[in-house]
Amino acid sequence: MELLNSLYPVLPQDVNCPTHPVSAMDYMPVEQLRALQLHRLKWTVEYAFERVPLFRKRCDERGVRPEHIKTLADIKLLPFSKKIDLRDEYPMGLRGAPMDEIVRFHCSSGTTGKPICIPNTLGDVAVWQNGAMRCLAMYGIRAGDVLQVSYGYGLFTGGLGLHYGGEGMGCAVLPTGGGNTERQVMLMRDLGVNAIACTPSYFLRIMDEARRQGVDFRRDTKLRHGIFGAEPWTTEMRDTIERETGIVAHDIYGLTEIAGPGVAGDCQHRTGLHIWEDHFYPEIIDPETLEPLPDGEVGELVFTTISRTGTPMIRYRTRDLTRLHTEKCACGRTMRVMDRISARSDDMLIIHGVNVFPGQIEAGLLRVPEVAPHYQIILSSTDTLDLFEIKVEVNADAFSDSVRKMEDLRKRVFDAVKSIIGLSAKIILVEPGSLPRSEGKIKRVIDNRRK
Numbered sequence: 001m002e003l004l005n006s007l008y009p010v011l012p013q014d015v016n017c018p019t020h021p022v023s024a025m026d027y028m029p030v031e032q033l034r035a036l037q038l039h040r041l042k043w044t045v046e047y048a049f050e051r052v053p054l055f056r057k058r059c060d061e062r063g064v065r066p067e068h069i070k071t072l073a074d075i076k077l078l079p080f081s082k083k084i085d086l087r088d089e090y091p092m093g094l095r096g097a098p099m100d101e102i103v104r105f106h107c108s109s110g111t112t113g114k115p116i117c118i119p120n121t122l123g124d125v126a127v128w129q130n131g132a133m134r135c136l137a138m139y140g141i142r143a144g145d146v147l148q149v150s151y152g153y154g155l156f157t158g159g160l161g162l163h164y165g166g167e168g169m170g171c172a173v174l175p176t177g178g179g180n181t182e183r184q185v186m187l188m189r190d191l192g193v194n195a196i197a198c199t200p201s202y203f204l205r206i207m208d209e210a211r212r213q214g215v216d217f218r219r220d221t222k223l224r225h226g227i228f229g230a231e232p233w234t235t236e237m238r239d240t241i242e243r244e245t246g247i248v249a250h251d252i253y254g255l256t257e258i259a260g261p262g263v264a265g266d267c268q269h270r271t272g273l274h275i276w277e278d279h280f281y282p283e284i285i286d287p288e289t290l291e292p293l294p295d296g297e298v299g300e301l302v303f304t305t306i307s308r309t310g311t312p313m314i315r316y317r318t319r320d321l322t323r324l325h326t327e328k329c330a331c332g333r334t335m336r337v338m339d340r341i342s343a344r345s346d347d348m349l350i351i352h353g354v355n356v357f358p359g360q361i362e363a364g365l366l367r368v369p370e371v372a373p374h375y376q377i378i379l380s381s382t383d384t385l386d387l388f389e390i391k392v393e394v395n396a397d398a399f400s401d402s403v404r405k406m407e408d409l410r411k412r413v414f415d416a417v418k419s420i421i422g423l424s425a426k427i428i429l430v431e432p433g434s435l436p437r438s439e440g441k442i443k444r445v446i447d448n449r450r451k
């Protein structure tokens with residue numbers, strides 16, 4: 001917390017806060033925000049230069065020193081960091097603060113081999129909690145609300161991130177974690193839960209279970225808010241969830257390397273997600289040339305943490321594709337807005353030579369109201385060709401023994417997907433409840449093609 005205090009000399013004194021006291025920073029005048037960001041950026045670069053050997057080595061190679069950072073635009077002089085650095089420097093090579101200041105580790109699985117490990121100080125936890133609280137405040141969640149945290153607890157940041165955010169807001173937190181879905185639905189009803197935080201795919205599983213128990217969200221529960229993140233999801237998925245349950249589905253963004261959930265969230269205008277850029281400084285770069293792109297252009301999202309010390313991350317390449325908006329949001333917040341992230345560059349599939357994101361397939365499927373938001377994309381190959389199949393569940397009330405009806409539905413799903421991705425997939429309609437469900441992050445793509 002000492003760091004935070006030392007970083008606040010330019011904190012605005014008279015910020016008008018129309019929503020909730022914790023949101024004061026959200027409305028900070030832009031010039032003051034830029035001054036604060038520059039102040040914190042300089043501080044962080046100096047801090048990391050002194051304490052993180054890899055960062056110092058890369059700066060030396062480029063002939064860059066902390067005093068070269070005179071404006072925010074000078075950030076482009078600094079070297080990037082990537083997930084592979086965290087893996088190469090496993091477990092704690094990128095740690096900035098001394099061990100006696102570290103209070104918690106979080107880890108996230110790499111795609112292969114060793115996980116990545118992020119040491120956090122008490123100040124880091126406070127910054128993260130601040131981001132999560134500001135998201136909750138923005139969603140309209142208040143003291144007195146009951147918040148069910150159904151994200152996994154543990155090394156994964158989802159559970160504890162929303163847990164601390166909820167407690168900070170004065171909510172009554174119900175830390176169910178993931179799994180035991182039957183009990184989740186029972187507790188939701190019995191304790192009058194108002195808000196739930198989990199992956200969108202786990203909420204689909206909860207919706208299934210509620211249906212099985214005869215629980216109607218509108219009639220039998222007080223659930224009004226869903227806080228969904230940790231996996232890409234489409235606007236079509238949000239519409240489906242809201243239509244079927246009557247809740248408001250909010251979007252939350254974050255990543256372990258930068259903090260956890262609560263780096264950004266959407267406001268009621270739903271133009272995208274406000275980034276808490278007083279802590280997490282965003283850039284958009286061209287992923288090929290690595291040059292910064294102006295606001296408004298789509299590219300790879302890069303973050304620099306400017307108020308964290310356990311693992312200060314400088315120009316961290318997220319692999320997420322988005323853009324920063326140029327226009328100010330109608331809610332009055334000055335923190336920049338980025339587009340919702342429904343595609344990660346790592347998730348891109350190349351099918352028959354065409355680039356396809358799973359979210360595009362999801363959007364196509366959900367345009368057909370008779371199918372459920374449960375699907376699986378299966379890619380396989382024979383000696384001569386690649387096979388592209390999509391299994392999708394039919395809604396219980398639309399499922400029929402009539403071959404003609406099912407064939408008509410199959411054709412409509414085929415057309416809906418083809419109209420978006422331009423490719424012909426083999427559509428396989430399956431019975432309600434027959435595809436795997438998830439208790440955390442779901443795996444919807446099965447790629448058995450020869451590499």
Ligand SMILES: [Zn+2]
Nearest residue numbers: 267329331333
């Ligand atoms: Zn807004």
